[in-house]
Every structure is written in structure tokens, then in C-alpha cells.
Amino acid sequence: MEAFFSSMALRRLEEALSSIPPLQSALLLLLSLLAAIHLRQLLLRQRRLEPPGPFPWPLIGNAAQLGSAPHLTFARLARTYGDVFQLRLGSRPVVVLNGERAIRGALIRQGAAFAGRPRFPSFQLVSGGRSLAFGGYSELWKLQRRLAHSTVRAFSTGSPAPRRLLEQHLLGEARALVALLVRGSAGGAFLDPGRSLVVAVANVMSALCFGRRYSHSDAEFLRLVGRNEQFGRTVGAGSLVDALPWLQRFPNPVRAAYRAFRQLNRDFYSFVRGKFLQHRRSLRPGAAPRDMLDAFIRLQQAQPRLPLEHVPATVTDIFGASQDTLSTALQWLIIFLIRYPKVQVKMQEEVDRIVGRDRLPCAEDQPHLPYVMAFLYESMRFSSFVPVTIPHATTVDTSIMGYFIPKDTVIFINQWSVNHDPEKWSNPEDFEPTRFLDENGFINKDLTSNVMIFSLGKRRCIGEELSKMQLFLFTSILVHQCNFIANPNEDSKMEFTYGLTIKPKPFTVNVTLRETMDLLDKAVQRLQAEKTATENHLSANL
Numbered sequence: 178m179e180a181f182f183s184s185m186a187l188r189r190l191e192e193a194l195s196s197i198p199p200l201q202s203a204l205l206l207l208l209s210l211l212a213a214i215h216l217r218q219l220l221l222r223q224r225r226l227e228p229p230g231p232f233p234w235p236l237i238g239n240a241a242q243l244g245s246a247p248h249l250t251f252a253r254l255a256r257t258y259g260d261v262f263q264l265r266l267g268s269r270p271v272v273v274l275n276g277e278r279a280i281r282g283a284l285i286r287q288g289a290a291f292a293g294r295p296r297f298p299s300f301q302l303v304s305g306g307r308s309l310a311f312g313g314y315s316e317l318w319k320l321q322r323r324l325a326h327s328t329v330r331a332f333s334t335g336s337p338a339p340r341r342l343l344e345q346h347l348l349g350e351a352r353a354l355v356a357l358l359v360r361g362s363a364g365g366a367f368l369d370p371g372r373s374l375v376v377a378v379a380n381v382m383s384a385l386c387f388g389r390r391y392s393h394s395d396a397e398f399l400r401l402v403g404r405n406e407q408f409g410r411t412v413g414a415g416s417l418v419d420a421l422p423w424l425q426r427f428p429n430p431v432r433a434a435y436r437a438f439r440q441l442n443r444d445f446y447s448f449v450r451g452k453f454l455q456h457r458r459s460l461r462p463g464a465a466p467r468d469m470l471d472a473f474i475r476l477q478q479a480q481p482r483l484p485l486e487h488v489p490a491t492v493t494d495i496f497g498a499s500q501d502t503l504s505t506a507l508q509w510l511i512i513f514l515i516r517y518p519k520v521q522v523k524m525q526e527e528v529d530r531i532v533g534r535d536r537l538p539c540a541e542d543q544p545h546l547p548y549v550m551a552f553l554y555e556s557m558r559f560s561s562f563v564p565v566t567i568p569h570a571t572t573v574d575t576s577i578m579g580y581f582i583p584k585d586t587v588i589f590i591n592q593w594s595v596n597h598d599p600e601k602w603s604n605p606e607d608f609e610p611t612r613f614l615d616e617n618g619f620i621n622k623d624l625t626s627n628v629m630i631f632s633l634g635k636r637r638c639i640g641e642e643l644s645k646m647q648l649f650l651f652t653s654i655l656v657h658q659c660n661f662i663a664n665p666n667e668d669s670k671m672e673f674t675y676g677l678t679i680k681p682k683p684f685t686v687n688v689t690l691r692e693t694m695d696l697l698d699k700a701v702q703r704l705q706a707e708k709t710a711t712e713n714h715l716s717a718n719l
């Protein structure tokens with residue numbers, strides 16, 4: 178019976194088609210085919226639900242909607258579309274994750290699936306194309322990250338001896354910084370601390386990585402470390418450089434930024450590569466590594482699976498990532514000290530009470546200075562100065578909160594949204610360090626672990642411990658030694674420029690000594706004597 182009806186239907190179709198001229202029937206067939214393909218895609222998409230999102234414009238997608246503060250735009254869009262939504266930058270789909278649930282769901286529960294990096298042309302320019310931070314997720318990358326992490330730990334906070342070395346370098350830089358800031362503030366003047374802060378932290382990292390520091394007036398060093406804003410603008414989430422590649426074809430600000438970015442990466446890499454060649458020549462077999470670069474050379478010799486060129490590339494990442502983020506952090510810390518003078522006084526009272534006035538704060542004081550630590554966490558939460566992580570990419574087809582996300586999709590992780598979530602933090606737009614203290618005045622570790630600025634999972638920052646130690650030491654020494662005063666002629670609005678790190682717009686400050694430079698001078702002299710004794714001891718034993 179069924180066969181009878183289907184042969185009838187076929188005959189009717191043949192009759193109908195034969196009555197249509199051949200061209201029209203070919204067109205009809207083509208249209209039916211296109212409709213079938215479209216229907217199939219629609220059904221597939223419905224089965225694999227795509228994240229919702231705003232309407233993308235031809236050619237540019239949603240690029241024009243991001244504005245000057247994309248992290249705030251993302252948080253606003255999340256209120257309309259939910260914590261997981263989709264944008265288009267140019268023609269490229271980008272999924273934005275907001276809020277702790279979506280971000281943890283991706284970076285912790287499906288770590289490997291979300292651990293990739295987009296294959297952006299700009300990412301290939303970093304660290305000679307062998308970057309740990311901007312490279313894709315692979316077996317070689319895992320080895321590179323493991324070795325880098327253990328080197329950073331071994332030369333910073335891993336055990337008492339390297340911690341002491343870090344403290345020595347930092348004390349020397351804190352003294353130079355205080356002297357400069359105080360000199361520039363003589364007679365009640367106000368000065369922009371930006372450049373001095375960059376050189377101070379870059380010098381701590383240069384000493385750890387390469388075993389040497391530079392003068393605050395060294396033009397070459399300044400040119401090298403003074404271009405962080407250019408770097409962050411190009412690789413920050415929402416940058417147009419990779420989203421709209423056709424902008425490279427004619428003169429415009431995006432093309433100019435890309436060319437400057439290419440040059441600064443070449444300069445940075447060749448600076449570190451030069452150090453690498455010197456170190457390789459001078460590292461004696463069997464001698465203890467003098468700094469991170471030596472240690473990494475040794476690790477590579479023991480693990481030749483890591484190509485040799487990955488050594489300068491990885492140290493370029495470590496030096497670059499640290500001086501940009503830490504100098505930005507210090508700028509925000511100084512801003513908060515001057516905008517909230519009562520907080521500054523409370524910090525000074527705490528360090529004076531716990532440390533006293535006869536010595537400088539040191540690493541061992543950290544557990545006993547909860548208000549200083551609360552200030553640091555509140556500064557990181559409030560500023561969220563790495564608002565969106567380095568862009569991620571999916572390594573496989575996956576899904577998050579019910580939405581299908583294909584392999585190789587670009588993922589933006591909006592850390593700012595976690596740190597300003599009103600369901601997590603009461604009055605998130607208020608700067609209030611005491612929110613991190615419990616009723617006995619101790620640090621509430623459950624709350625501090627809720628601050629998201631070093632990211633999570635397989636791409637989590639490898640410099641977190643080192644950063645927290647440096648920021649603690651700089652902050653506690655600075656408030657122990659100095660008073661910081663805002664310029665009353667400047668707007669107290671905290672304006673910033675967006676990039677991988679958000680930086681405060683230039684501001685000025687007046688810095689005076691609370692007493693004299695004696696403690697800093699004596700500490701540095703003592704350290705110098707210790708260092709000379711250690712070096713003499715080492716050379717006597719070689």
C-alpha cells in the first residue's frame with residue numbers, strides 16, 4: 178500500500194517538473210537545496226544552543242560597542258544577556274564569561290578545554306613567537322610552563338634564602354625610590370611617580386632575572402620598560418588589532434599601534450636574548466645559578482625537550498609580565514593612599530605598632546599586619562587592574578551553562594565582574610579595606626580568595642606569590658617611611674586607560690619623609706656588606 182502511494186507521489190512530481198521549463202526547474206531545485214541546508218543548520222544550532230548576544234554589524238561586528246572600558250560594557254551586557262554571552266569582533270565570534278560561576282565552570286571544571294590562546298597575529302610577535310603567556314596549549318607549552326613556574330618559585334618565595342634575596346633587591350629599590358620621590362617633592366612640590374615606580378619594580382625583576390639593576394636615568398632601560406601601555410593596548414581583550422585585520426592595509430591609528438607593538442616586542446626580546454647569550458658564555462659548569470636566567474639555562478640543559486630558544490622567550494615573558502603588572506599595581510596603591518588619607522593613617526598606625534620605629538618592615542611581618550594586607554586585597558578588588566585576562570580559546574568543542582561553544586572560539590574572562598558582583602560584595606563600589614577583616618581583626622581568607630585578579634586554572638598567573646610579597650614589602654616600607662599627599666588641584670575622579678592592565682591617568686603626589694632616611698640607608702649598607710661577604714666567600718671557594 179505504502180509503495181503504491183510513494184510511486185504515485187513520485188509520478189505526480191515527475192509530471193509537475195516536466196511541465197516546468199528546464200531552467201526554472203534547475204533553479205527550483207537549487208532553492209530547495211539551499212532551504213534544506215539552512216533548515217539543517219537551524220536545527221543543529223537549536224540542538225547546540227549558542228550563547229545569546231547583541232546584534233553584530235556587518236564588517237565590524239560589535240567592535241564599536243565596546244567603548245573605552247570594555248570590562249564595564251561586558252558587565253552591562255551580562256545584565257541583559259546573562260553571564261555567558263556572545264559578541265562578534267569583526268567576523269570572529271567571541272564568548273564572554275562573567276561572574277564566578279561561569280568562570281569557575283570553564284577554567285576549573287573544564288580547565289583543558291578553556292586553556293588555549295587564540296592564534297592572533299599579534300600574539301605571534303611576543304617573545305620571538307615562543308611566548309609562554311601567548312602560546313597555544315600543547316605538550317611543549319606544559320613543559321615550558323612547569324619549568325618557568327619552578328624557576329620563579331626557586332628565585333622568589335620558595336624558601337627562606339631566595340626570599341631574603343628578593344627582600345635585599347627590593348630594599349635597595351625602595352630606598353632609591355623614596356629618595357627620588359622625596360627629592361621631587363621638596364618645597365611642597367607635586368610629582369608624577371609613574372616612571373619611578375616602573376623603574377623600581379623593573380629593577381627588582383631585572384636583579385632577579387639577570388642579576389643587575391639600572392639607574393633611574395638610564396635612557397635605554399627607560400625606553401624598554403616605558404612602553405607597557407602600548408603593549409597592553411594591543412593584546413588586551415577587545416583590541417581591534419586582531420579583530421579587524423583589514424585595518425592594516427591603510428594608514429590609521431590601529432595600524433600605527435600594531436607597528437609600534439611589533440617594534441617594542443623586537444626590542445624587548447633582543448634585550449633579553451643579549452642577556453641570555455652573555456649568561457651562557459659566563460655560566461661556569463657546576464657553579465650555583467646567579468639568577469633566574471642561569472637557573473633556566475640549567476633546567477633546559479637537564480630537559481633538552483625544551484628547545485634552547487624557549488629559554489630567552491620564557492624569561493622575556495617573566496620580565497615583561499611582572500614589570501607591567503607590578504608597576505601598575507603600585508600606581509593604584511599610591512592613588513588609594515592619597516585618595517583615602519584615613520586609610521593611610523590606619524596603615525601607618527599598624528606598622529608603627531607591630532614593627533616599631535627602630536627597624537623596617539620585613540617579609541616575616543606579613544601575618545601580623547592584617548590591615549596592610551586588607552588594603553592590598555581591597556586595592557586589587559576595587560581597581561581590578563587586570564580586568565579581563567589574556568584572551569583564552571577553546572581547545573575542543575565544549576559547552577558552558579548549557580551553551581555550545583565550538584573548538585577555537587575566543588573566550589574573554591571578565592575578572593572585574595567577579596570583583597564587583599553585588600551579590601558577593603556589599604557596596605562593591607566603595608573602597609573599604611575592613612571588608613576583609615573578621616570581628617577579631619584577622620584577615621578573612623575565604624574572602625581574600627574570592628578576589629580574582631591572577632585568573633584561575635591552567636593559565637593562572639605564575640607570579641602570584643612573588644607579586645603579593647613584593648606589593649606587601651613595597652607598601653609596608655613606603656607607609657612606614659613616608660607620608661603621601663594628593664594634589665588638591667587635581668580631580669579626585671579615578672580615571673584610567675584600558676588595556677591588558679588598566680592604568681590610572683597620570684596624577685601627581687607630594688611625598689615627605691616621616692623621619693629620616695637613616696633606617697633605609699643603614700639597611701642598604703648592611704645588605705651591601707652581606708652581599709660582598711657572600712661574594713668573597715663564593716669566589717674563595719671556586
Ligand code: HEM
Pocket residue numbers: 309310311322329494495496498499500502503506563565566567568569590630631632633635636637638639640641643644
Ligand atoms: C600583581 C601582579 C600580577 C597580576 C595581577 C597578574 C595577573 C595575571 C593574569 C590575569 C594572567 C592571565 C591569566 C589568564 O590568561 O587566564 C597572568 C598570566 C601570567 N603572568 Fe601574571 N600577574 C602579575 C604578576 C606577574 C609576575 C610578577 C610574573 C612573573 C614572575 C607573572 C607572570 C605571568 C605569566 C608567565 C603568565 C602567563 C601564564 C600562562 O599563560 O600560562 N605575572 N598574570
